[in-house]
Amino acid sequence: MQKAAIERNNETIAAQLTPVGRETVQDRVYSELRRALIGGLFEPSQVLTIRGLADALVTSTMPVREALGRLITEKALEALPNRSVRVPPITLERIDDLLRARSLIEGEAIALAATRMGPRQIATIEAMLGEWDEMRALKHKKDIDREATLNQSFHFEIYRCCGSAVLIPMIESLWLQSGPCIRVAIYAFSEAGEVDTAHYHRRIVAALARQDAQGAREALVADISRPFAFLRDKLQSAAAKG
Amino acid sequence: MQKAAIERNNETIAAQLTPVGRETVQDRVYSELRRALIGGLFEPSQVLTIRGLADALVTSTMPVREALGRLITEKALEALPNRSVRVPPITLERIDDLLRARSLIEGEAIALAATRMGPRQIATIEAMLGEWDEMRALKHKKDIDREATLNQSFHFEIYRCCGSAVLIPMIESLWLQSGPCIRVAIYAFSEAGEVDTAHYHRRIVAALARQDAQGAREALVADISRPFAFLRDKLQSAAAKG
DNA sequence: ATTTTTGATTTGTGATCACACTTGCGTTGA
DNA sequence: TCAACGCAAGTGTGATCACAAATCAAAAAT
Secondary structure (H helix, E strand, C coil): CCHHHHHHHHHHHHHHCCCCCCCCHHHHHHHHHHHHHHCCCCCCCCEECHHHHHHHHCCCHHHHHHHHHHHHHCCCCEECCCCCEECCCCCHHHHHHHHHHHHHHHHHHHHHHHCCCCHHHHHHHHHHHHHHHHHHHHCCCCCHHHHHHHHHHHHHHHHHHHCCCCHHHHHHHHHHHHHHHHHHHHHHHHHCCCCCHHHHHHHHHHHHHCCCHHHHHHHHHHHHHHHHHHHHHHHHHHHHHC | CCHHHHHHHHHHHHHHCCCCCCCCHHHHHHHHHHHHHHCCCCCCCCEECHHHHHHHHCCCHHHHHHHHHHHHHCCCCEECCCCCEECCCCCHHHHHHHHHHHHHHHHHHHHHHHCCCCHHHHHHHHHHHHHHHHHHHHCCCCCHHHHHHHHHHHHHHHHHHHCCCCHHHHHHHHHHHHHHHHHHHHHHHHHCCCCCHHHHHHHHHHHHHCCCHHHHHHHHHHHHHHHHHHHHHHHHHHHHHC
């Protein structure tokens, strides 16, 4: 009985191989739609059809309809009484509502993270700061997508440190809901002279580095408030006109 | 052209008829599973199968699998790597995590509601208080289900007044997640000499009646903390033994 | 006696089909 | 000219089937 030897051999193999994983089609569809939603690829009020998405994603309707159902329950999409689904329209109340919820929950998450982040984690997000500057220096025009992705990574790298398995999915849901709104604001931002986002991120990192929970919370709220405030003004002036 | 007359006739009919609604099977399955989860009919760590539930609910697998998918995304259920689904197990960290999130979000919701509830709404929840006392007086033994239902109605009647379409679904998700845990505590409660829940509810109503947002928040946190604290102790002593 | 292997059953996933409802457009009627 | 009707294309929902992976139990091997 070479049980120990076999065991040891298996462990050696396991150490060299990387798990292949078994992602379902539905998972891929869901992830793809999430990415599109957070990235603002869909416009508010846009109607989505199961067969249309299935064609676009080159699958059958089955994975798509389940993914849509999931997105509807987290309020990333909206089920109309006609049984068609659309991305929720932007309203003034919704903007304020989303900002309030995000300030509350993401504020709490970063406050928790402030007391739990070690030098290792601080270094990670500082590196992202550098990456950000670098990207800005090159000043590529179409990097608005990369900017959004980096911004997302920066925030969630912090939130992950809050140590709450309950808060993080809620934050993801909030990003999903505010994605289509935010993107509208971001586009407008880059046209109207742009503010330095990196400045806000630096304030956040500074507060986290000195473990200042309250300071981090305030810096974060300032950061996420900007696009919402911008969007709010835009909507109000549009309402005044029309 | 009797257009006006026809219009009037149609309105008369519409006033007498009640909309029939068009609830799908999937919606019914979803609601039923939600009810079971919040009510704690499923035990933590219990594994659920699609075909098993479909048989129990007397439908095909299709509506069930979509409902399960939705419940998984809101963390009411958990997808194992084996692709089977179970109700999440209770751990100490999870209990603390859930209590913190609920205090934060439901606390905010009740604080908002405190400034928005009119005499009409106050009267409604006061009536529920009376209903509660009445039920207690009869002292039916098996009314633990009704108690839970009434408790739920009481809380959500308040939350509905916070005027946030974003916070309420999150609170529902939190109840869904803590349902299985809470029920364990409630059962233990009713065996170990029970505390007067109505007392806590009265404190909440009193604070709301005088529009005391901070007082209402504190009273609410005290209310929802009890079962969690109880469960926490129970789990710790069990861990000390085992 | 313990472990491994083999085979049968169960389970989740995806595809396809049938049906009912909605929508859009062209025709018919006043 | 315009509203009402009717037909056709499109869409969501539910049922059923095929298949692969997991689970479990009995049999075989060590």
